[in-house]
Amino acid sequence: MTDLNEHTITEAVLERFGDTPDPRLRMIIASLVRHLHDFVRDVEPSFAEWQSAVEFLTRTGQMCSDTRQEFILLSDTLGASMLVDAINHRLPAGATETTVLGPFYVRDAPELPLGADVSQGSPGEPLLVEGTVASAGGERLAGAVVDIWHSDKDGFYDVQLPGLQHAAGRGRFRTDAQGRFHFWTIQPAYYPIPDDGPVGDMLKASKRHPYRPAHVHFMIAAPGHETLVTHVFAAGDPYLDSDAVFGVKRSLVREFTRKAPGTAPDGRRMDTAWRHLAYDFGLKPAG
Amino acid sequence: MTDLNEHTITEAVLERFGDTPDPRLRMIIASLVRHLHDFVRDVEPSFAEWQSAVEFLTRTGQMCSDTRQEFILLSDTLGASMLVDAINHRLPAGATETTVLGPFYVRDAPELPLGADVSQGSPGEPLLVEGTVASAGGERLAGAVVDIWHSDKDGFYDVQLPGLQHAAGRGRFRTDAQGRFHFWTIQPAYYPIPDDGPVGDMLKASKRHPYRPAHVHFMIAAPGHETLVTHVFAAGDPYLDSDAVFGVKRSLVREFTRKAPGTAPDGRRMDTAWRHLAYDFGLKPAG
Numbered sequence: 001m002t003d004l005n006e007h008t009i010t011e012a013v014l015e016r017f018g019d020t021p022d023p024r025l026r027m028i029i030a031s032l033v034r035h036l037h038d039f040v041r042d043v044e045p046s047f048a049e050w051q052s053a054v055e056f057l058t059r060t061g062q063m064c065s066d067t068r069q070e071f072i073l074l075s076d077t078l079g080a081s082m083l084v085d086a087i088n089h090r091l092p093a094g095a096t097e098t099t100v101l102g103p104f105y106v107r108d109a110p111e112l113p114l115g116a117d118v119s120q121g122s123p124g125e126p127l128l129v130e131g132t133v134a135s136a137g138g139e140r141l142a143g144a145v146v147d148i149w150h151s152d153k154d155g156f157y158d159v160q161l162p163g164l165q166h167a168a169g170r171g172r173f174r175t176d177a178q179g180r181f182h183f184w185t186i187q188p189a190y191y192p193i194p195d196d197g198p199v200g201d202m203l204k205a206s207k208r209h210p211y212r213p214a215h216v217h218f219m220i221a222a223p224g225h226e227t228l229v230t231h232v233f234a235a236g237d238p239y240l241d242s243d244a245v246f247g248v249k250r251s252l253v254r255e256f257t258r259k260a261p262g263t264a265p266d267g268r269r270m271d272t273a274w275r276h277l278a279y280d281f282g283l284k285p286a287g
Numbered sequence: 288m289t290d291l292n293e294h295t296i297t298e299a300v301l302e303r304f305g306d307t308p309d310p311r312l313r314m315i316i317a318s319l320v321r322h323l324h325d326f327v328r329d330v331e332p333s334f335a336e337w338q339s340a341v342e343f344l345t346r347t348g349q350m351c352s353d354t355r356q357e358f359i360l361l362s363d364t365l366g367a368s369m370l371v372d373a374i375n376h377r378l379p380a381g382a383t384e385t386t387v388l389g390p391f392y393v394r395d396a397p398e399l400p401l402g403a404d405v406s407q408g409s410p411g412e413p414l415l416v417e418g419t420v421a422s423a424g425g426e427r428l429a430g431a432v433v434d435i436w437h438s439d440k441d442g443f444y445d446v447q448l449p450g451l452q453h454a455a456g457r458g459r460f461r462t463d464a465q466g467r468f469h470f471w472t473i474q475p476a477y478y479p480i481p482d483d484g485p486v487g488d489m490l491k492a493s494k495r496h497p498y499r500p501a502h503v504h505f506m507i508a509a510p511g512h513e514t515l516v517t518h519v520f521a522a523g524d525p526y527l528d529s530d531a532v533f534g535v536k537r538s539l540v541r542e543f544t545r546k547a548p549g550t551a552p553d554g555r556r557m558d559t560a561w562r563h564l565a566y567d568f569g570l571k572p573a574g
Contacts, residue, residue, distance in 0.1 A: 003536050006373035012533065013366035020493040028336070029493065031329045033365055039322040040370050043315050050371045054358045061348010061358075071341045071348075078320060079300035083327050084337045086293035206307040206316065246299065249290050 010037045056198050063197040067159045069103040073199040076100055076245035077208075094136035095284040098230050099247040102217065103194075104157040109147055111172045115266055117184035120168040124153035124186030126274040127256065128264055132179045133220055136282045140179030144222035144283075147172045148183070150215065155191025182266060187256060187275050188214045190239050203244070210244050213237035214256075218281065225283035232279050254279055297324045343485050350484040354446045356390040360486040363387055363532035364495075381423035382571040385517050386534040389504065390481075391444040396434055398459045402553055404471035405458040411440035411473030413561040414543065415551055419466045420507055423569045427466030431509035431570075434459045435470070437502065442478025469553060474543060474562050475501045477526050490531070497531050500524035501543075505568065512570035519566050541566055 004012050013033050020026035045053070063070035075081045081100045089098045112118065119126075133144040149170040151157055158168040169188070173181045192210035195203060203210050215231035233240060233248055234256045240248050256275045264270055291299050300320050307313035332340070350357035362368045368387045376385045399405065406413075420431040436457040438444055445455040456475070460468045479497035482490060490497050502518035520527060520535055521543045527535050543562045551557055 003538075004369065004373070004533060006370055009366050009370050009373065009533060016495060016529070016533075017493050019495075022492070025492060028330050028332075029489075031326055035322045035326040035329070036365060036367055037370055039318055040367055040374070042318045042322070044374050045315075045371055047371065047375060049315070050362070050368075054356065054362065057344065057358050058348050058351045058356070061345050062351065064345045064349065069341070069345070071344045075337070075341065078323060079296050080323055080327055081337075082291065083293055083296050083324055084332055084334065086291075086296065087327070087331050088334060202316075205309070205312060206304050208303060208306075242303070246291060246296060246303075251290075 006041065010034065013037075056202075059198045068194060068197075070194075070197050070199055072101075072103045073193055073197075074202075076102070076247075077193070077199055077203065079246045082246045089284075091284055092136045094134075094138065094282045096228055096230055096281045097249045097251050098228065099249065099252060100245055101219075101229050102245075104149060104159055105147075105217070105219065106149070106159060106167070106170065109149065109170045109172045110167050111174070112183070114173055114176060114181055115183060116171065116173075118148070118167070118169060118171040119184065119186045120166060122152045122168050122186055126270065126272070127185050127187045127277060128182065128266070128268075128274065129185065129216065129277045129279075130180070130182035130265070131279040131281060133175050133181070133222065133281050133283065134179055135222075135225060136284055138282075140175075141222040141225070141283065142175055142177045142179055144175040144179065144181075144220055145172060146175065146181050147217075147219040147221075148185075149217045150185065150188040151191050153186060153189050155189040160194075184268070185216075188216060188234070190214045190237055193244055208244065209239075209242065211239045212243050212245060213239040213248060215252075216277070220281055220283060222283055224286055226286050228281060228283050230281075232277065293328065297321065300324070343489075346485045355481060355484075357481075357484050357486055359388075359390045360480055360484075361489075363389070363534075364480070364486055364490065366533045369533045376571075378571055379423045381421075381425065381569040383515055383517055383568045384536045384538050385515065386536065386539060387532055388506075388516050389532075391436060391446055392434075392504070392506065393436070393446060393454070393457065396436065396457045396459045397454050398461070399470070401460055401463060401468055402470065403458065403460075405435070405454070405456060406471065406473045407453060407455040409439050409455050409473055413557065413559070414472050414474045414564060415469065415553070415555075415561065416472065416503065416564045416566075417467070417469035417552070418566040418568060420462050420468070420509065420568050420570065421466055422509075422512060423571055425569075427462075428509045428512070428570065429462055429464045429466055431462045431466065431507055432459060433462065433468050434504075434506040434508075435472075436504045437472065437475040438478050440473060440476050442476040447481075471555070472503075475503060475521070477501045477524055480531055495531065496526075496529065498526045499530050499532060500526040500535060502539075503564070507568055507570060509570055511573055513573050515568060515570050517568075519564065 060070045133141045195210040214234040220228040233253045256277045347357045420428045482497040501521040507515040520540045543564045
């Protein structure tokens with residue numbers, strides 16, 4: 001039995017975890033213990049402060065549901081998600097840069113034919129999105145799966161709208177033989193991340209705003225390549241410089257170009273003004 | 288708009304938190320961001336690993352209830368609680384050493400007269416606990432509030448027993464004019480911390496056992512003094528050297544002495560063998 005003190009306890013805890021059979025888990029826990037203890041020694045929390053931290057984490061866990069992931073929001077707003085992203089994407093030339101997945105991805109979104117309109121009648125400025133998917137080396141990829149999702153004109157995702165029973169602003173496409181895709185939707189808006197929970201409390205206490213600049217999410221999968229998770233951001237958005245989750249990269253910003261009424265490239269007759277976004281994606285070869 | 292990378296993102300996040308009005312909160316968040324980012328750079332988690340961490344924390348929050356605090360268990364088993372304890376208790380001579388509060392403390396336990404039996408008929412070896420409360424300088428403290436709680440003979444606290452409607456192995460006493468207290472109960476047992484949740488999963492993955500050596504919790508409050516939170520551990524317990532929460536200190540271990548049937552010090556006639564624990568507590572003056 002040893003009398004542990006504030007200096008000796010860290011090695012004692014590391015020793016206790018020393019029999020962890022999985023070497024990767026052993027390494028992760030050891031690093032966690034060292035950094036957690038260093039953090040505690042650095043800030044010297046009072047009991048009341050430590051209790052506040054426990055309560056903050058508890059509320060964060062209890063805020064999570066099928067359609068809300070508050071720990072991902074916490075990771076995002078602390079810059080940890082983009083750091084994990086950067087570490088996992090040391091990319092070759094020609095590969096599109098990545099950004100956060102975010103909390104609104106839904107598995108098994110409806111698969112739709114090229115050219116379909118995913119807006120499902122949600123009001124807003126019509127937007128034609130088109131592009132290509134290629135390997136980083138330039139070879140076009142046919143049959144790549146292009147999952148897309150974005151907010152409505154008020155900044156809400158379909159899963160945030162309690163009355164809505166179907167997918168909207170969300171769909172899955174496959175590139176054609178030339179690696180091309182296109183679909184119709186509506187112009188997304190900048191929006192606050194959900195800020196009625198502990199993460200919102202943290203942002204308020206720090207005088208940080210909760211906004212993300214307008215963007216369309218893409219998850220693109222093709223055999224022999226790493227799945228690409230990214231956004232394309234709307235040029236000119238007021239929050240490009242202060243994205244609440246630190247997700248913006250210059251290469252991911254594009255004009256969502258305003259167009260006058262007339263005939264769109266796919267032959268659709270437009271009676272109102274509409275917008276046009278084009279982006280060509282490059283996927284990193286796997287392995 | 289800056290293209291943040293794995294090296295520049297930390298300063299960008301710190302800058303974003305730079306307007307936090309409360310200087311203490313600003314310091315804590317800055318330290319958290321630095322240590323969290325250093326941890327991520329150290330372990331270089333894959334997306335799947337980061338997702339596992341998010342899921343672990345989510346399950347930890349969702350395991351919490353009125354009678355279960357899984358984040359306290361996590362803090363305890365990572366040695367963080369005892370580290371916070373050590374930092375907050377740089378004690379003068381004569382002051383009793385402290386240890387973790389643990390997750391089973393209940394506010395407003397029933398106040399009982401000195402000599403009462405808190406076992407409430409729970410089976411086990413009878414135990415007489417007596418002691419004194421003094422200021423670290425030696426002056427006895429009359430009217431100090433002595434909150435006690437401990438496990439039953441099977442290692443369970445009253446709040447863990449779903450059928451039980453009343454407090455058991457739990458009570459609150461006031462010291463007499465000479466700073467003395469005594470009460471009857473039953474001998475507590477070593478026990479596993481609740482290990483059917485994420486913290487239990489962590490211990491299993493690390494080949495750590497979940498046991499704590501047998502002990503009685505004390506929380507002792509007196510005007511003009513810091514409230515003392517501690518345990519007294521039973522000498523000879525097989526888990527004194529490997530307490531799952533790192534809470535044992537030599538000065539807190541005492542014999543729970545076995546006694547033959549006969550008359551106890553308070554005059555109670557004992558027909559069976561019983562045990563006797565004596566401990567004199569010293570409280571640190573406040574401020």
